[in-house]
Amino acid sequence: xxxxxxRKRVEVCxxxxxxxxxxxxFDIIVVIDVLRATSAICTGFxxxxxxxxxxxxxxxxxxxxxxxxxAGAERNGKIVEGFDFGNSxxxxxxxxxxxxxxxxxxxxxxxxxxxAKDAGQIAIASINNLDAIKFWLEKQNKNILCLCSxxxxxxxxxxxxxxxxxxxxxxxxxxxxxIEDSSIASKYLFLSAKDNILGYLKSSSHRRRLLNLDLxxxxxYCLTPNIxxxxxxxxxDRLVALKEPVLQx
Amino acid sequence: xxxxxxRKRVEVCxxxxxxxxxxxxFDIIVVIDVLRATSAICTGFxxxxxxxxxxxxxxxxxxxxxxxxxAGAERNGKIVEGFDFGNSxxxxxxxxxxxxxxxxxxxxxxxxxxxAKDAGQIAIASINNLDAIKFWLEKQNKNILCLCSxxxxxxxxxxxxxxxxxxxxxxxxxxxxxIEDSSIASKYLFLSAKDNILGYLKSSSHRRRLLNLDLxxxxxYCLTPNIxxxxxxxxxDRLVALKEPVLQx
Numbered sequence: 194x195x196x197x198x199x200r201k202r203v204e205v206c207x208x209x210x211x212x213x214x215x216x217x218x219f220d221i222i223v224v225i226d227v228l229r230a231t232s233a234i235c236t237g238f239x240x241x242x243x244x245x246x247x248x249x250x251x252x253x254x255x256x257x258x259x260x261x262x263x264a265g266a267e268r269n270g271k272i273v274e275g276f277d278f279g280n281s282x283x284x285x286x287x288x289x290x291x292x293x294x295x296x297x298x299x300x301x302x303x304x305x306x307x308x309a310k311d312a313g314q315i316a317i318a319s320i321n322n323l324d325a326i327k328f329w330l331e332k333q334n335k336n337i338l339c340l341c342s343x344x345x346x347x348x349x350x351x352x353x354x355x356x357x358x359x360x361x362x363x364x365x366x367x368x369x370x371x372i373e374d375s376s377i378a379s380k381y382l383f384l385s386a387k388d389n390i391l392g393y394l395k396s397s398s399h400r401r402r403l404l405n406l407d408l409x410x411x412x413x414y415c416l417t418p419n420i421x422x423x424x425x426x427x428x429x430d431r432l433v434a435l436k437e438p439v440l441q442x
Numbered sequence: 443x444x445x446x447x448x449r450k451r452v453e454v455c456x457x458x459x460x461x462x463x464x465x466x467x468f469d470i471i472v473v474i475d476v477l478r479a480t481s482a483i484c485t486g487f488x489x490x491x492x493x494x495x496x497x498x499x500x501x502x503x504x505x506x507x508x509x510x511x512x513a514g515a516e517r518n519g520k521i522v523e524g525f526d527f528g529n530s531x532x533x534x535x536x537x538x539x540x541x542x543x544x545x546x547x548x549x550x551x552x553x554x555x556x557x558a559k560d561a562g563q564i565a566i567a568s569i570n571n572l573d574a575i576k577f578w579l580e581k582q583n584k585n586i587l588c589l590c591s592x593x594x595x596x597x598x599x600x601x602x603x604x605x606x607x608x609x610x611x612x613x614x615x616x617x618x619x620x621i622e623d624s625s626i627a628s629k630y631l632f633l634s635a636k637d638n639i640l641g642y643l644k645s646s647s648h649r650r651r652l653l654n655l656d657l658x659x660x661x662x663y664c665l666t667p668n669i670x671x672x673x674x675x676x677x678x679d680r681l682v683a684l685k686e687p688v689l690q691x
Contacts, residue, residue, distance in 0.1 A: 348624040375597040398623045
């Protein structure tokens with residue numbers, strides 16, 4: 194479709210359920226779960242966690258916990274019984290985690306990571322590390338898919354807006370192009386939302402769900418741009434923070 | 443989630459691929475395939491077709507054709523070899539079709555109809571019959587799902603904008619509510635697009651695809667609001683136009 198064009202693609206997949214329609218075309222898969230898994234992961238690295246092992250099931254997390262690892266587990270917005278923490282970013286500021294390995298399973302985000310890990314290099318995005326991930330992606334010159342984790346396989350607004358911000362930036366560099374309607378829609382939604390993300394998401398289903406669980410502070414944190422410059426990437430079965438300094442483009 | 447609330451729901455499913463996540467909660471499934479199946483269907487009824495049999499496969503369409511039916515078949519924007527017409531709305535203005543039964547198979551739209559037909563009452567929407575379908579839905583007082591046919595199971599903008607127009611209208615009546623983020627996003631996208639739908643969709647992937655096939659006139663027609671007041675609904679295996687007059691709400 195794009196002939197005589199050296200630009201790389203940046204596209205958006207709205208749900209893990211749709212990933213099979215996209216998976217063979219991309220070099221880097223940017224996993225996004227703004228509320229709250231990828232925000233928590235970025236926060237953990239910002240506060241000195243050495244590595245994070247994302248697992249899909251509670252049983253896997255429990256097995257690591259039994260071996261003495263710090264292990265968090267969240268389902269449907271709540272900490273799973275028997276675990277000390279879930280995916281609240283505030284849990285990942287724990288000084289005890291510094292230089293340690295932490296295991297995590299969540300409803301949506303860690304499943305997306307494991308779904309996509311064989312399809313390309315996994316990188317982790319959130320609103321908290323938005324500028325850093327944008328500048329890093331710009332330098333990669335690869336075909337990029339933003340994989341929104343959604344909510345139980347359905348589309349969600351906060352992941353889409355984060356993906357739209359990435360597309361908007363990369364397209365504006367002139368080095369990237371989006372050809373999928375999902376990417377174009379994400380960009381439009383980001384541009385409408387960007388001046389007041391919290392207000393824009395006031396009716397978001399997932400935000401309502403978390404507010405019902407009294408997680409307003411988590412939401413405010415997760416929707417705050419550029420708290421950290423970390424770029425978590427998957428190496429083997431573990432997320433680590435890239436060592437290279439991320440410079441403004 | 444909605445307690446003490448007598449409002450019915452109006453929601454949007456972005457793709458037939460996601461339909462299984464929604465299918466058990468709705469009374470009416472509004473199938474949308476703006477470019478071009480549902481626009482062609484509305485046009486056919488406006489021009490006097492008696493009934494349309496939507497079939498999923500070329501083989502089924504061929505079997506009807508062999509029995510002497512008028513049968514259309516489209517795949518990837520083109521008329522299938524051996525058929526006289528596909529899903530261009532202009533084909534459905536044919537005076538020979540008046541009071542006749544026509545059979546149709548298309549890449550996306552007729553598949554959506556057959557996918558959803560056991561989940562609720564099927565109604566057909568396009569931009570061409572937008573006001574009619576909005577006013578009719580308002581009177582139904584049922585839980586409504588707008589099923590966007592998309593393009594090969596991926597999200598598309600034109601179906602989403604049509605669905606967003608339906609949501610926006612029904613929510614504004616005070617009788618309906620949307621709780622899914624996909625519905626909220628559709629509404630936002632419609633509100634950005636509504637003053638210039640053709641311009642808004644200029645970068646749409648499907649529109650580009652059809653322009654490459656020299657189908658610019660089809661696109662312009664399909665994006666023209668309120669050409670017809672017909673409400674096609676599925677009765678058994680056939681689409682028919684509702685007889686009741688549709689009055690402005």
